[in-house]
Amino acid sequence: xVSRLLAPDELEAALRRIGAERYHNLHPFHRLLHDGKLDRxxxxxxxxxxxxYQSRIPLKDAAFLSRAEDPALRREWxxxxxxxxxxxxxxxxxxxxxxxxxxxxxxxxDVEAGRGILPATRFAVDAYVRYVRDMPLLPAxxxxxxxxxxxxxxxERVEGMLRHYNFISPRTLEYFSHRLEQAPRDSDFALDYVxxxxxxxxxxxxxxxxxxxxxxxxxxxxxxxxxxxxxxxxIPPGGYRPA
Amino acid sequence: xVSRLLAPDELEAALRRIGAERYHNLHPFHRLLHDGKLDRxxxxxxxxxxxxYQSRIPLKDAAFLSRAEDPALRREWxxxxxxxxxxxxxxxxxxxxxxxxxxxxxxxxDVEAGRGILPATRFAVDAYVRYVRDMPLLPAxxxxxxxxxxxxxxxERVEGMLRHYNFISPRTLEYFSHRLEQAPRDSDFALDYVxxxxxxxxxxxxxxxxxxxxxxxxxxxxxxxxxxxxxxxxIPPGGYRPA
Numbered sequence: 001x002v003s004r005l006l007a008p009d010e011l012e013a014a015l016r017r018i019g020a021e022r023y024h025n026l027h028p029f030h031r032l033l034h035d036g037k038l039d040r041x042x043x044x045x046x047x048x049x050x051x052x053y054q055s056r057i058p059l060k061d062a063a064f065l066s067r068a069e070d071p072a073l074r075r076e077w078x079x080x081x082x083x084x085x086x087x088x089x090x091x092x093x094x095x096x097x098x099x100x101x102x103x104x105x106x107x108x109x110d111v112e113a114g115r116g117i118l119p120a121t122r123f124a125v126d127a128y129v130r131y132v133r134d135m136p137l138l139p140a141x142x143x144x145x146x147x148x149x150x151x152x153x154x155x156e157r158v159e160g161m162l163r164h165y166n167f168i169s170p171r172t173l174e175y176f177s178h179r180l181e182q183a184p185r186d187s188d189f190a191l192d193y194v195x196x197x198x199x200x201x202x203x204x205x206x207x208x209x210x211x212x213x214x215x216x217x218x219x220x221x222x223x224x225x226x227x228x229x230x231x232x233x234x235i236p237p238g239g240y241r242p243a
Numbered sequence: 244x245v246s247r248l249l250a251p252d253e254l255e256a257a258l259r260r261i262g263a264e265r266y267h268n269l270h271p272f273h274r275l276l277h278d279g280k281l282d283r284x285x286x287x288x289x290x291x292x293x294x295x296y297q298s299r300i301p302l303k304d305a306a307f308l309s310r311a312e313d314p315a316l317r318r319e320w321x322x323x324x325x326x327x328x329x330x331x332x333x334x335x336x337x338x339x340x341x342x343x344x345x346x347x348x349x350x351x352x353d354v355e356a357g358r359g360i361l362p363a364t365r366f367a368v369d370a371y372v373r374y375v376r377d378m379p380l381l382p383a384x385x386x387x388x389x390x391x392x393x394x395x396x397x398x399e400r401v402e403g404m405l406r407h408y409n410f411i412s413p414r415t416l417e418y419f420s421h422r423l424e425q426a427p428r429d430s431d432f433a434l435d436y437v438x439x440x441x442x443x444x445x446x447x448x449x450x451x452x453x454x455x456x457x458x459x460x461x462x463x464x465x466x467x468x469x470x471x472x473x474x475x476x477x478i479p480p481g482g483y484r485p486a
Contacts, residue, residue: 022480118463119460120363120367120466123463124362126373127370216480217362217366220363220467223470227469228466232475234469236466
C-alpha cells in the first residue's frame with residue numbers, strides 16, 4: 001500500500017518494480033517461444049490466441065476515447081486506434097498480426113472468428129476491455145503501462161524467433177518492428193500522465209494496482225497456453241488442436 | 244449449429260450432451276481432489292479460489308433479478324439469493340463455504356478479501372457475472388444449467404473427500420448436502436424455462452451456447468488451479484502459496 005504521497009519519480013520506480021516482478025517476459029512460455037523450444041503447432045496456438053488480444057485493443061481504446069472529455073487527450077489516444085486499425089485495408093497492427101497467422105498457415109477466417117481460442121484467453125482479454133471501459137481514466141491509462149516493458153521482450157522475441165524457427169520470416173514478424181516505435185511513444189505519454197495526475201496516495205495506489213491487474217491479464221494468457229499446449233498439455237474442450 | 248427447430252426434448256438431449264462432453268467433472272483436477280490425491284495446501288487453494296465463485300453467485304442472481312420483469316420469475320429466482328445469503332448471519336451457502344475454508348485452516352479475512360486467488364479465477368467468474376448481467380434473459384437462465392450435472396459430482400466429492408482426507412469432516416462439507424436439494428429444484432425450473440421459451444432455432448442455439456460458455460467458466464477455473472498447484476505447479480505472481 002502507498003502510505004504517503006510519492007514523488008513522481010518514486011511512483012515511476014514503483015511501477016518499474018512491478019514490471020520487474022510481474023511482466024510476462026518472466027513466464028516460461030515466453031522463454032520456450034523465444035528459445036526455439038516450441039513446435040509449429042504450439043507457435044500457432046500462441047498466435048491464434050494472441051490475435052484475440054490484438055483484436056480487442058482498438059475496442060479498449062475506443063472505450064477509453066468515449067469517456068475522455070479532453071480533446072487533447074483524445075487526440076493523443078486516437079493514434080492507438082490508427083496504429084491498430086491502419087489507414088486502409090491491409091495496414092495497421094491487426095493486419096500485421098494476420099500476416100503472422102497467415103505465415104504460420106492458420107486459416108484466416110478461423111483466426112478472425114476466434115475459433116479454437118482458449119476460454120481463458122477470452123476471459124482475461126475481456127476483463128481488460130471492461131476494466132478500461134469501467135474504471136476512472138487514471139487507472140485506465142495506467143493499465144496501458146505494460147508497454148514500458150515491451151521493447152525488451154519484442155527485441156528478444158524477433159531475434160530469437162528468426163534464429164530458431166524456419167517457419168518464421170522477417171515479413172511475418174513485421175508487427176513487432178512497428179511496435180518498437182509505437183510502444184515507447186505511447187508509454188512515455190501514459191507514464192507522464194499518471195505521474196502528473198495521481199495526486200493522492202489513493203490515486204497512486206490505484207495506478208499501481210492497474211499495472212498489477214494488466215500484468216495479470218498478460219500472465220494469465222500465457223498460463224492458459226502453457227497448460228494447454230506445453231505442460232501438462234491439457235487442451236480444454238473446444239480448444240485448437242494442432243494437427 | 245441448430246439448423247431446424249428442435250422439439251423440447253431434443254433440446255434437452257442436446258444440453259445433456261454438452262454436459263457429458265464439457266462439464267468439469269471430467270477435469271483431472273476433480274479426479275485428483277475426489278480420489279484423495281491432493282495435499283492440504285492444494286485443497287486449500289481450491290477452496291480459496293472457489294470461494295470467489297461462491298461469493299459472486301448472489302451478485303449474478305441479483306443482476307438477473309434486476310432485469311426480470313415478470314414477478315413470478317423473480318419470486319422463483321429469488322430463492323437463489325436466499326440459498327446463498329441465508330436468513331441471518333452464519334446461514335446460507337456462502338457461510339457454509341466459509342465453514343469449509345475455516346475447517347481447512349485458511350484465514351477468514353484472507354478468504355473474504357480474495358487475497359491470493361488466481362487472476363484467472365477472477366477473470367472467469369467475472370465473465371459469468373457479466374454474462375448474466377448483459378445477455379438476454381433466455382441465455383442468462385440457460386447459463387445456470389450446469390446445475391443439471393452437479394448432483395453427481397457433489398455426491399462423488401463428498402464421499403471421496405470424507406474417505407480420503409483426515410482434515411475434512413461432514414460439518415465442513417455441509418455446503419454440498421444443501422446443494423443436493425437446491426440444485427435439482429433450480430435446474431428443473433431453468434430447464435423447463437428454456438425448453439418453453441426457446442422458440443426459434445436461433446434461440447435454441449443461444450441456449451446451447453450459454454451452457455457451453457458456462458462449462459468453459461467452470462473448466463477454466465480448474466485449469467488455472469491445475470496449472471498453478473499440480474502440473475507444472477507454476478503459481479502466478481501474487482498467487483496463494485501453500486506453506
